[in-house]
Amino acid sequence: MTDAAYELAQVNIARLKAPLDSPQLKDFVDALDPVNAAADAAEGFVWRLQSDSGNATDVPFFGDDWLIVNLTVWRDADALTAFMYQGLHREMLARRRDFFERLAEAVTTLWWVPAGHRPTVAEAESRLLHLRTHGPTPYAFTLRTSFPAGASVPVTGAVPEGLGCSV
Numbered sequence: 001m002t003d004a005a006y007e008l009a010q011v012n013i014a015r016l017k018a019p020l021d022s023p024q025l026k027d028f029v030d031a032l033d034p035v036n037a038a039a040d041a042a043e044g045f046v047w048r049l050q051s052d053s054g055n056a057t058d059v060p061f062f063g064d065d066w067l068i069v070n071l072t073v074w075r076d077a078d079a080l081t082a083f084m085y086q087g088l089h090r091e092m093l094a095r096r097r098d099f100f101e102r103l104a105e106a107v108t109t110l111w112w113v114p115a116g117h118r119p120t121v122a123e124a125e126s127r128l129l130h131l132r133t134h135g136p137t138p139y140a141f142t143l144r145t146s147f148p149a150g151a152s153v154p155v156t157g158a159v160p161e162g163l164g165c166s167v
Contacts, residue, residue, distance in 0.1 A: 005149070006112040008075070011071045045075075080110075081143065108128075127140040
């Protein structure tokens with residue numbers, strides 16, 4: 001369990017293979033509300049980004065209309081992974097290649113936030129770019145390479161060519 005002063009923020013993005021209203025994405029779109037409801041009720045769930053639609057599929061990320069974003073806050077990594085690998089979310093995760101393009105760059109990052117903080121899209125973009133540039137650090141990391149709860153600072157240095165906002 002983490003220090004109660006911090007919660008775990010996570011962002012993941014995906015590039016759609018087709019428009020959200022297409023037959024190809026029908027199963028994904030139909031699963032959005034049930035998956036979000038399961039997340040909202042999950043042990044350790046704290047918050048998720050959503051627009052007036054109740055999800056975040058219409059929230060811009062990196063200025064790319066084909067990218068969708070999932071931005072959430074959890075008590076800790078155990079709570080997040082317990083949700084990720086069960087129920088309908090697990091089924092949709094197994095079918096992600098049906099709905100989304102495979103991207104060469106990192107599409108998911110985690111970071112610790114002070115309890116009560118709700119990350120913005122700009123913050124999530126910055127953390128994801130930091131992970132792409134510097135690899136896992138306490139400032140932006142992955143489930144595979146995580147760090148203990150606490151404050152962190154970004155690694156300084158130039159962003160290597162080609163790691164900007166393109167995905």
